[in-house]
Amino acid sequence: MEESLLLKDGFIVLPGETLRGSLRLRDGKISQTGDLTPEPDERVINCEGLYLLPGGIETHTHLQLESMGTVTADDFESGTRAALAGGTTTVIDFATQFHGESMAEGLSRWHEKADGRCAIDYGFHMALTEWNSRLKEEMASVVEGGVSSFKMYMAYKDNMMVQEDEIYEALEESQRLGATIGFHCENGLLIDVLVRRERARGHLTPYYHQVTRPPELEEEAIVRLEAVNHLLHANHHIVHLSTARGLGAVNRARERGISVIVETCPQYLLLDASRYGTADRDDFEAAKFIMSPPLRERRDQEALWRGLASGDIQFVGTDHCSFNFKGQKEMGRSDFSKIPNGAPGIELRLQLLYAYGVATGRMDINRLSVVTATNAAKYFGLYPDKGVLLPGSDADIVALDPQLEWTVRAEDLQENCDYTPYEGMPVKGRVRHVFLRGRQKVAFGRIVSDDLDGRYLPRRLPDPVIQ
Ligand code: URP
Ligand code: ZN
Numbered sequence: 001m002e003e004s005l006l007l008k009d010g011f012i013v014l015p016g017e018t019l020r021g022s023l024r025l026r027d028g029k030i031s032q033t034g035d036l037t038p039e040p041d042e043r044v045i046n047c048e049g050l051y052l053l054p055g056g057i058e059t060h061t062h063l064q065l066e067s068m069g070t071v072t073a074d075d076f077e078s079g080t081r082a083a084l085a086g087g088t089t090t091v092i093d094f095a096t097q098f099h100g101e102s103m104a105e106g107l108s109r110w111h112e113k114a115d116g117r118c119a120i121d122y123g124f125h126m127a128l129t130e131w132n133s134r135l136k137e138e139m140a141s142v143v144e145g146g147v148s149s150f151k152m153y154m155a156y157k158d159n160m161m162v163q164e165d166e167i168y169e170a171l172e173e174s175q176r177l178g179a180t181i182g183f184h185c186e187n188g189l190l191i192d193v194l195v196r197r198e199r200a201r202g203h204l205t206p207y208y209h210q211v212t213r214p215p216e217l218e219e220e221a222i223v224r225l226e227a228v229n230h231l232l233h234a235n236h237h238i239v240h241l242s243t244a245r246g247l248g249a250v251n252r253a254r255e256r257g258i259s260v261i262v263e264t265c266p267q268y269l270l271l272d273a274s275r276y277g278t279a280d281r282d283d284f285e286a287a288k289f290i291m292s293p294p295l296r297e298r299r300d301q302e303a304l305w306r307g308l309a310s311g312d313i314q315f316v317g318t319d320h321c322s323f324n325f326k327g328q329k330e331m332g333r334s335d336f337s338k339i340p341n342g343a344p345g346i347e348l349r350l351q352l353l354y355a356y357g358v359a360t361g362r363m364d365i366n367r368l369s370v371v372t373a374t375n376a377a378k379y380f381g382l383y384p385d386k387g388v389l390l391p392g393s394d395a396d397i398v399a400l401d402p403q404l405e406w407t408v409r410a411e412d413l414q415e416n417c418d419y420t421p422y423e424g425m426p427v428k429g430r431v432r433h434v435f436l437r438g439r440q441k442v443a444f445g446r447i448v449s450d451d452l453d454g455r456y457l458p459r460r461l462p463d464p465v466i467q
Contacts, residue, residue, distance in 0.1 A: 003042075003043055004024060004025065004026045004031070004039065004042050004043070005024070005025040005026075005042070005043050005044075005045065005395075005435075005438065005440070006022055006023070006024050006025075006036060006038050006039075006042050006043070006044045006045070007022060007023040007024075007025070007045050007047045007052060007397065007399065007433075007435075008022045008036070008038070008044050008045065008046055008047055008048075009021070009022055009046065009047055009048045010022070010023070010047030010048070010049075010050045010051065010052040010399060011050070011051050011052065011365075012033060012052045012389055013051055013052060013053045013054075013365050013366060013368075013369045013389070014366065014369070014388070014389060015366055015369065015370050015374050015388070016366060017366065018051075018365060018366060019033075019034075021033060021034050021035055021036070022034070022035070022036040022047075023036075023052060023389065023395075023397065024036055025395040025397070025435065025438040026395075026438065027438065028394060028395055028437035028438040028439075029391075029392060029393065029394060029395055029437075029438065030389060030390065030391055030392065030393050030394075030395050030397075031391060032391060033389065033390070033391060045399075045433065045440075047399050047433075049401065049402075049403070050399040050400060050401055050402075050432060050433075051365060051398075051399070051400045051402060052389060052397055052398070052399055053087070053350075053365075053368070053369050053372075053373070053389075053397070053398045053399075053400060054369055054373040054374065054377075054386070054387050054388050054389050054393075054396065054397065054398070055087065055088065055089025055090065055120075055373065055386070055394075055396030055397060055398055055434065055435070055436065056083075056086070056087050056088035056089060056090070056349060056350050056372045056373055056398065057088070057089075057090045057091075057092070057315075057372070057373045057376035057377055057380070057382070057386060057387055058083055058088045058090065058091040058092065058317055058318060058320070058346060058349065059092055059263055059315055059316075059317035059376045059380065060092075060094070060239060060240065060263060060265070060317025060318060060319045060320070061079060061091055061092075061093045061094070061317070061318065061319070061320040061321070061346060062093070062094055062319070062320065062321040062342060063075055063076050063079040063080075063091075063093050063113070063114070063320070064076060064079075064113045065094070065096065065321065066098075067321070067340060067341070067342070068331070068338070068340040068341065069331065069340075070323065070328050070331065070340055072321055072322050072323060072342065073322040073323055073324050073328065073344075073416050073417045074320065074322045074344065074346070074415060074416045074417065075113065075117070075416075076093075076113055076114040076117040076118050076122070077117045077118070077119070077452060078414065078415065078416035079091070079320065079322075079346055079415075079416075080117075080118045080119040080120045080122065080452075080454060081119045081414045081447060082344075082346050082347040082413060082414035082415040082416075083119075083120055083346045083347065084119045084120050084414075084434055084436070084441055084442060084447060085347055085413075085414045085431070085434075085442060085445075085447055086346065086347035086348055086349060086350055086351060086431060087350040087351070087398035087400065087431040087434055087442075088120065088346065088349065088350065089120045089121060089386075089396035089398075089434065089435075089436050090120060090121045090122065090123070090382065090386055090396065090457065091118075091120060091121075091122050091123075091346075092122070092123045092124065092125055092149070092376075092380055092459075093110065093114070093122065093123075093124055093125070094124070094125050094126075094127040094151055095107050095109070095110035095124040095125065095126055095127065095147070096110075096126075096127040096129070097126060097127065097128050097129060097130075097135070098129055099129055099130055102134065102135070102138055103126055103128070103135060103138045103139070103142045104138065104141075104142075106126065106127075107124065107126065107142065107145075107147065110124055111456070114456070115456065116452060117452050118452055118454030119436075119441065119447075119449075119450075119451070119452055119453075119454055120436055120441075120454045121386075121394075121396075121436070121437075121454050121455050121456075121457050122454050122455075122456060122457065123146070123147070123380070123382070123456065123457040123458070123459050124147050125147065125149045125150060125151050125182065126142055126147050126149075126150045126151070127150070127151040127152075127153070127160075128150055128151065128152055128162070128170065129153070129159070129160040129162075130162065130166065131152075131162060131166035131167075131169055131170045135170075136169065136170075136173050139170075139173050139174065139177060139179070140177055143177045143178075143179045143461075145458065146457070146458020146459050146460075147458075147459070148178075148179045148180065148380070148381050148459050148460065148461050148462060149179060149180050149181070149182060149380055149381075149459070149462065150170070150174060150179065150180070150181045150182070151181065151182045151183070151184070151239065152166070152167060152170060152181055152182075152183055152184070153183075153184040153188070154167075154183060154184055154185050154186060154187065154188055154221045154224075154225070155184050155185075155186035155187070155188040155191060155221075155292060156184075156188055156292075157188040157189060157191070157192040158192075161188040161189075164224060164227075164228055167183075167225065167228050168228050168231070168232070171228065171229070171232050171234040171236060172232060172234070174234060174235070174236075175232060175233075175234035175235065177461075178235075178461040178462075179235065179461060179462065180234075180235035180236060180237060180261075180379070180462045180464070181234075181235075181236050181237075182236070182237045182238070182239045182263070183221075183225050183236065183237070183238055183239065184239055184240070184292075185218055185221035185222045185225060185238055185239075185241075185246065186213060186217050186218050186221050186292065186293055187217040187220050187221050187224075190217055190220075191212055191213055191217060194211070194212035194213075194214075195212045195337050198211060198212055199335065199337060203279075204334060204335050204336055205277075205281075205282045205283075205284075205286070205336060206276060206277075206283075206284060206286035206287045206289075206290055206332070206336045206339060207276045207277050207278065207279055207281075207286060207336075208336050209276065209290050209294055209336045209337075209339070210273055210276050210294035210295065211279075213292060213293060213294050215242075215243040215244075215245045215246070215296060215300070216245065218241075218242060218243050218245065218246040218293055219243065219245035219246050219248070219249045222238060222246050222249040222250060222253070223249050223253075225238075226249065226250075226252075226253035226256075226258055226260065229253070229258050229260070230253075230256065230258060233257075233258065233259070235259075235261075235462055235464050236260065236261070237260065237261035237262060237263060237314075237379070238250065238260060238261070238262050238263065239263050239317070239319070240263060240264065240265050240268070240293060240317070240319050241262050241263065241264045241268070241304070241313065242264070242265075242268040242293040242294075242295075242296050242300065242304075243293070243296050243300045243303075244299055244300045244302075244303035244304075247262070247303055247304065247307050247312060247313070250262055250312070251312060259464060261314050261315075261379060261464060261466065262307070262312065262313045262314055263313070263314070263315050263316065263317050264304050264307070264308065264313050264316055265316060265317060265318055265319050265345070266316065266318060266345055266348065266349055266352045266353065266422075267289075267291065267295060267318075267319075267343065267345060267421060268293075268295070268296060268300065268301065268304055269301055269304050269305055269308070269316075269352075269353075269356065269357075270301065270352060270356055270422070270425075271289065271295050271421060271422075272295055272296065272297055272298055272300075272301060273294065273295045273296055273297055275288075275289040275295055275421075276289060276294070276295070284329075284330075284333060287325065287329040287330075287332060287333075287336075287339050288325055288329065288343065288419050288421055289343065289421055290329070290332070290336070290339045290340075290341055290342075290343075291319065291321070291341055291342050291343045292341045292342075305357070305362050305363075308357070308362075308363060308367075308371055309357075309362055309363040309367060311467045313371070314371065314375045314379065314466050314467070315371050315372070315375045315376045315379070316349060316353060316371050316372060317349075317376075318345035318346050318348075318349050319342065319343075319345070320342075320343075320344055320345050320346035320415075321341070321342025321343065321344075322342065322343065322344035322415060322416070322417040323340040323342060323343075323417070324417055324418045324419075325418050325419050326418055328340055343421050344415045344417040344419075344420055344421070345420075345421070345422075346415065347413050347414055347415050348408065348413075348420070348422055348427075349372065350368075350372055350398065350400070350431065351400075351427050351429055351430060351431060352422065352425075352427065353368055353371070353372060354368060354400060354402070354428070354429040355426075355427040355428045355429050358402075358429070359402070359428045359429060370467070373386070373387040373388070374387040374388055374466075375387075375466040375467070378462075378463040378465075378466050379462050379463060379464065379466055380459055380462060381459035381460035381461055381462055381463075382457060382459055382460075383463065386457075394437050394438075395435055395437055395438035396435065396436055396437065397433075397434070397435045398431055398433070398434050398435075399431075399432045399433040399434075400429055400430065400431055400432065401429065401430050401431075401432045402428070402429045403428075403429075404428075404429065404430035404432075405426065405427070405428050405430075406426075406427050406430055407424060407425065407426050407427065408420060408422045408423060408424065408425045408427060409423065409424075410423055414447070430445060431445065432444060432445055436453075436454070437455075439453075
């Protein structure tokens with residue numbers, strides 16, 4: 001039997017209430033919660049003044065992903081260490097089926113990358129770059145094997161983009177199996193036209209990335225996706241929603257009786273399009289913010305914050321897709337369309353959401369736990385082992401000090417990237433301790449265990465009834 005550990009006198013954050021009390025961790029699980037007194041020889045950690053939150057569940061990462069002629073800077077080891085330092089204890093990464101491959105080939109490549117190299121527990125979604133009868137035949141075995149969520153891209157023409165016929169048929173099969181599909185909603189055909197047009201005009205600086213991906217193209221893709229869903233009513237979600245227009249399209253679909261789950265990301269809540277500079281100035285620093293969808297306007301941020309608090313948006317993933325500025329982002333120095341798309345963020349999700357969501361009064365601490373853990377656990381088939389602090393659940397716990405103030409510096413992070421888009425941002429609230437299945441992995445803000453003992457998590461079918 002493993003030692004018993006008492007997290008004493010914290011604020012235990014549950015979905016609907018916060019209780020002052022203690023958590024007893026035994027054999028990797030939460031064994032008791034409430035007003036507990038230490039047992040003889042029990043290790044006690046004083047949690048007075050700390051929030052005890054369920055370990056974060058990161059729904060959207062691209063670790064060691066081959067993309068645009070390079071590979072993302074964080075592999076499973078550095079990416080999951082960074083996640084751990086920031087209070088995330090489960091990651092669901094996008095295993096990718098590239099053109100011509102089977103799902104099994106994609107999945108086995110992802111297991112090779114991840115198995116034995118993760119500091120936290122992990123699962124996979126399956127990203128599909130096409131749809132055909134062979135993939136249809138394979139979907140059931142993939143779901144039975146514990147990959148119950150898929151992703152399709154409506155962007156990235158000639159590479160990963162799928163169209164309505166493929167979307168319809170994939171959703172039909174996924175619905176038959178009780179699984180779900182997430183969609184990257186941007187109109188890839190129009191983006192391609194706009195990119196070609198700007199390049200022909202000699203407009204090659206990073207500024208033009210967002211010019212070629214306007215908000216209307218997210219909204220339009222959502223309208224198109226929801227027209228398909230009007231026919232099917234299949235489980236599905238929208239990944240990395242970035243605009244008020246997109247959220248409007250989601251809510252209009254809901255008014256027509258379609259059930260849609262939505263994810264957004266910290267970058268769309270906190271950073272805006274001013275980071276791309278201006279048309280008349282060539283500032284390649286803007287390449288640090290090249291991601292798809294691009295950063296938007298302040299009014300979009302406010303709409304997303306409101307949606308997150310009200311329940312229109314159900315969870316927050318980071319779309320962590322890190323490329324170094326030197327050597328990787330620089331690949332697009334003379335042409336914005338060659339800049340690898342994506343940015344790091346896995347380490348900062350919980351702390352940024354606490355600082356700019358809870359500490360500013362935009363949402364309460366309970367909603368924070370729901371959008372960073374509980375909803376993802378339910379929707380991605382991990383609840384109640386993960387995502388909640390109840391007796392019997394895995395003892396994945398974050399102790400966060402709401403008073404500590406600090407400033408984000410790339411050099412202080414575990415992420416294996418030479419910059420962070422959040423450089424210099426003041427943050428109120430800091431992760432102090434993190435426990436993975438009862439074992440302390442972070443103490444007083446520092447990683448204290450180098451064990452790569454994260455377990456692969458086969459997942460059950462989604463529970464789409466989340467708020
Ligand atoms: O720019 C991004 N987000 N790259 C990663 C792939 C995606 O679109 O999710
Ligand atoms: Zn992504």
